[in-house]
Amino acid sequence: xxxxxxxxxxxxxxxxxxxxxxxxxxxxxxxxxxxxxxxxxxxxxxxxxxxxxxxxxxxxxxxxxxxxxxxxxxxxxxxxxxxxxxxxxxxxxxxxxxxxxxxxxxxxxxxxxxxxxxxxxxxxxxxxxxxxxxxxxxxxxxxxxxxxxxxxxxxxxxxxxxxxxxxxxxxxxxxxxxxxxxxxxxxxxxxxxxxxxxxxxxxxxxxxxxxxxxxxxxxxxxxxxxxxxxxxxxxxxxxxxxxxxxxxxxxxxxxxxxxxxxxxxxxxxxxxxxxxxxxxxxxxxxxxxxxxxxxxxxxxxxxxxxxxxxxxxxxxxxxxxxxxxxxxxxxxxxxxxxxxxxxxxxxxxxxxxxxxxxxxxxxxxxxxxxxxxxxxxxxxxxxxxxxxxxxxxxxxxxxxxxxxxxxxxxxxxxxxxxxxxxxxxxxxxxxxxxxxxxxxxxxxx
Amino acid sequence: xxxxxxxxxxxxxxxxxxxxxxxxxxxxxxxxxxxxxxxxxxxxxxxxxxxxxxxxxxxxxxxxxxxxxxxxxxxxxxxxxxxxxxxxxxxxxxxxxxxxxxxxxxxxxxxxxxxxxxxxxxxxxxxxxxxxxxxxxxxxxxxxxxxxxxxxxxxxxxxxxx
Ligand SMILES: Cc1cc2nc3c(=O)[nH]c(=O)nc-3n(C[C@H](O)[C@H](O)[C@H](O)COP(=O)(O)O)c2cc1C
Numbered sequence: 377x378x379x380x381x382x383x384x385x386x387x388x389x390x391x392x393x394x395x396x397x398x399x400x401x402x403x404x405x406x407x408x409x410x411x412x413x414x415x416x417x418x419x420x421x422x423x424x425x426x427x428x429x430x431x432x433x434x435x436x437x438x439x440x441x442x443x444x445x446x447x448x449x450x451x452x453x454x455x456x457x458x459x460x461x462x463x464x465x466x467x468x469x470x471x472x473x474x475x476x477x478x479x480x481x482x483x484x485x486x487x488x489x490x491x492x493x494x495x496x497x498x499x500x501x502x503x504x505x506x507x508x509x510x511x512x513x514x515x516x517x518x519x520x521x522x523x524x525x526x527x528x529x530x531x532x533x534x535x536x537x538x539x540x541x542x543x544x545x546x547x548x549x550x551x552x553x554x555x556x557x558x559x560x561x562x563x564x565x566x567x568x569x570x571x572x573x574x575x576x577x578x579x580x581x582x583x584x585x586x587x588x589x590x591x592x593x594x595x596x597x598x599x600x601x602x603x604x605x606x607x608x609x610x611x612x613x614x615x616x617x618x619x620x621x622x623x624x625x626x627x628x629x630x631x632x633x634x635x636x637x638x639x640x641x642x643x644x645x646x647x648x649x650x651x652x653x654x655x656x657x658x659x660x661x662x663x664x665x666x667x668x669x670x671x672x673x674x675x676x677x678x679x680x681x682x683x684x685x686x687x688x689x690x691x692x693x694x695x696x697x698x699x700x701x702x703x704x705x706x707x708x709x710x711x712x713x714x715x716x717x718x719x720x721x722x723x724x725x726x727x728x729x730x731x732x733x734x735x736x737x738x739x740x741x742x743x744x745x746x747x748x749x750x751x752x753x754x755x756x757x758x759x760x761x762x763x764x765x766x767x768x769x770x771x772x773x774x775x776x777x778x779x780x781x782x783x784x785x786x787x788x789x790x791x792x793x794x795x796x797x798x799x800x801x802x803x804x805x806x807x808x809x810x811x812x813x814x815x816x817x818x819x820x821x
Numbered sequence: 822x823x824x825x826x827x828x829x830x831x832x833x834x835x836x837x838x839x840x841x842x843x844x845x846x847x848x849x850x851x852x853x854x855x856x857x858x859x860x861x862x863x864x865x866x867x868x869x870x871x872x873x874x875x876x877x878x879x880x881x882x883x884x885x886x887x888x889x890x891x892x893x894x895x896x897x898x899x900x901x902x903x904x905x906x907x908x909x910x911x912x913x914x915x916x917x918x919x920x921x922x923x924x925x926x927x928x929x930x931x932x933x934x935x936x937x938x939x940x941x942x943x944x945x946x947x948x949x950x951x952x953x954x955x956x957x958x959x960x961x962x963x964x965x966x967x968x969x970x971x972x973x974x975x976x977x978x979x980x981x982x983x
Contacts, residue, residue: 451840463906463945494840501853501890502902502946504961537838542849542888545944559848559880561887577843618950620908626950664907664945705949707908721907725944731887 377645378632379606381594381614382587386474392509394516397477405485405593406522410530413596418489422592424600426612431457431548431585432663432703434687438600441582443572444490450579452492455557456483458499458506458586459541459548463664463725464705467616468586470628472499472506476513480536482589484522485596487534490582494535497586498553501540510538545729549777550583551575552731563733564777587616607633611686615704617646622710624648637661637683637690638675641708655711658793661690662702664722665782667789668715669699695789715794716801719786720748726783737780740771744787751798754805761798765791823855823869832873845876848884852891857959861892889943890958897932897939899979902956903967905942908949917953918942920969924976937980 390396397403409418423438444452456479460468472479479497487495499507514536517523525533539557541547547556551565554576575581591613595603604612611633620626623641625648631640640646641656650656659674660666677683678697683690691698709718727741744767747760768784775781791798800807824832832851839846851874855866862885871878885891892900903918921940925933932939948954951965957979964975 460947461945464908464949466947466949466951469947500947501849501888502943502956502961504853504959505963535838539838539846540850540853542852542884543890543943544888556849557846558843559845559874559876559884561883577840620949620952621911628950707911707949709911713911718907718910721905721910725906728944 378630378635379614380630381603381606382471382475382478382590382616383628383630391475392477392513394477394513394520397475397481398520401597402477403481403520403522405596406481406488407528409485409488409596410528410532415489415491418485418596421600422489422595425591425595425603426600426607426610427588427591427595427603428611428687429585430587430591430615430704432462432665434701437584437588440572440584441486441490443570444582445573445580446491448573448580451494451577452490453576453579453581454483454487454490454492454495455550455553455576455581455583456495456497456586456589457548457550457553457583458497458503459545459553460503460586461500461545461548461729462703462705463722464620464660464707465618465663465703466620467618467628467704469503469506470618471586471590471616472503473509476509477517478590478593479510479586480513480517481522482592483536484517484527484534486582486584486589486592487536488532492582493533495537496557496576497536497538498547498557499538499540500547501542504540507538507540514538544731545725546731546777546779549779552777553583554581561731563731564779566776608684608686609688611688611701615685615701617685617704617706619647619706619708621708622650622654622713623708624651631685633686635685637685640685640706647706647708650708650710656708657711657713658709658715660699660705660707660709660786662700663705664707664725665785666700666702667695667698667785668793669697669789670793673697673793674699695785696792699789715790715797716748716752719790720745720752722786723748723783726779730779730783734775734780736771736774737783740767740780741783743767744783748787751801754801756798756802756805758799758802760802761791761795823859823866824873825858828854828858829873836874844874845880847874848876848881849888852881852885852888853959856891860898861894861896895932896941898937899957900939900941902941902943902946902958902961904944904946904948904952904954906945908945909952909954912952914953917967917969917972921972924972935980937983938976 385400427437428434546552547562552562556562571581656671677692723745727745732738768787771780772784835847836844867881871881953967
């Protein structure tokens with residue numbers, strides 16, 4: 377196993393308490409940043425590290441921080457995105473549950489960098505027990521003087537609160553999250569203005585994923601250059617991958633960016649191969665929204681190079697033959713898995729989760745679900761396949777937020793790489809192995 | 822009034838987490854408390870939420886109807902919120918949902934005759950590595966790596982609790 381930055385201490389006894397956490401070096405970055413660095417120096421260090429947002433889009437974190445309008449006379453906010461709802465993704469929950477103080481330490485050091493005096497962690501409401509864990513950890517941090525007024529006697533004040541969501545994937549989209557935090561429906565906002573200028577309560581705001589924030593303490597303690605030395609090129613550092621589906625060892629793994637996909641699937645350090653030695657059929661490498669790839673293209677690029685777990689290698693080939701690292705939700709399908717059925721399931725998800733604001737997404741996801749439902753249940757027509765491609769195209773790029781793309785890409789890629797399987801469902805509906813498991817209510821708004 | 826004196830104290834504390842004048846932010850946390858107390862969100866409860874937060878009732882309704890965790894009609898004492906999304910289906914969620922329906926003799930959203938259970942399939946709960954999974958409010962503890970036997974045990978223990 378490569379360098380462990382986030383999970384190094386995860387199995388130490390008492391690591392979920394502040395004493396156990398501090399025994400293992402916890403809160404050192406708060407001491408260092410607040411006592412010996414300026415906020416801008418912290419931002420610079422994060423820039424140097426090359427850290428990229430771990431929520432899915434991979435935007436450079438230091439750069440995002442430098443866009444924050446610090447000259448504004450309004451308060452600045454840091455909001456942590458712990459909405460984790462992308463199918464296949466369960467890494468943030470693991471971190472928050474097992475080592476909550478890592479996130480809290482990251483929030484303090486990062487809030488200092490952003491000159492925020494109030495910060496929020498927005499946790500999806502379903503994770504009520506995680507919210508309790510975080511609240512307990514926050515109370516411990518207040519008691520030790522890491523939160524509140526005049527932290528460690530440095531004059532810096534910070535209040536940190538946990539905010540529960542109410543069940544809505546769309547609230548993972550950062551502007552929907554801000555609307556939700558303001559007590560409204562989770563309808564994404566038009567951009568510009570970007571949150572860095574006008575975010576929470578119209579004030580300059582940074583939204584970052586849990587894993588992004590959790591990497592900040594190590595970067596401050598060890599220097600941005602040390603972080604940049606891990607990984608490959610613009611994919612620096614480590615990434616949590618949550619692996620699931622047809623594998624022997626589902627779970628959360630911290631990899632140094634650059635591990636070959638083949639090693640990740642078959643090595644006993646990671647997924648441990650496929651149960652019953654079945655064949656690999658396909659992988660969704662970065663959460664349900666990214667293009668699905670068949671075995672040949674996930675193990676090797678179209679040029680025959682080994683595919684690596686990096687932002688660049690996974691996207692090699694663009695949407696013709698590549699995919700994306702996304703959130704790190706790694707879903708493995710064996711040769712028995714039904715691509716059509718899975719796509720119908722994902723499309724139902726996006727239809728159910730569309731906020732309904734933009735017609736192409738609201739209507740398009742519904743049509744894709746209906747057409748896939750009829751193909752999967754033996755009533756498909758050959759023209760349905762191109763109809764799906766057409767609907768997907770008419771959603772893509774025509775919505776306020778990228779949920780539209782998130783719904784369109786899985787459809788486009790599944791048909792691109794598995795058209796035969798769709799044709800087969802239409803020509804020989806009786807051959808679909810999963811048919812007897814019929815369970816099909818359409819999503820309703 | 823839908824809230825006890827103790828709850829009203831708690832709501833005051835929650836409002837203080839947000840800047841002056843931004844107390845509408847407390848809406849989701851307060852709706853969770855209301856649902857924990859009442860099991861679901863009848864209209865008079867939502868009206869009381871509006872009153873304690875000093876916002877219009879419509880602002881509560883439009884939010885309560887947007888978020889899937891809120892029950893807008895009566896439900897069983899235990900709402901079995903079971904994941905129906907792709908990764909859980911790869912490890913058997915579909916047949917488990919069917920098993921649960923047969924066992925309790927209800928369809929999605931219905932309440933069992935004894936008033937104890939409602940089955941509510943939900944989307945991904947971020948438990949894809951430990952699926953199939955369900956959770957039960959108001960604590961929303963995760964029951965993971967489900968099998969038919971585990972479901973039998975769970976139902977039995979909840980029936981015993983009543
Ligand atoms: C539909 C949708 C859902 C999203 N869900 C999440 C999520 O659950 N967690 C997350 O961190 N980012 C999510 N994002 C990405 C956020 O909009 C945003 O890019 C991210 O929180 C920024 O943090 P980062 O730069 O640290 O990754 C989602 C985006 C979209 C369009």
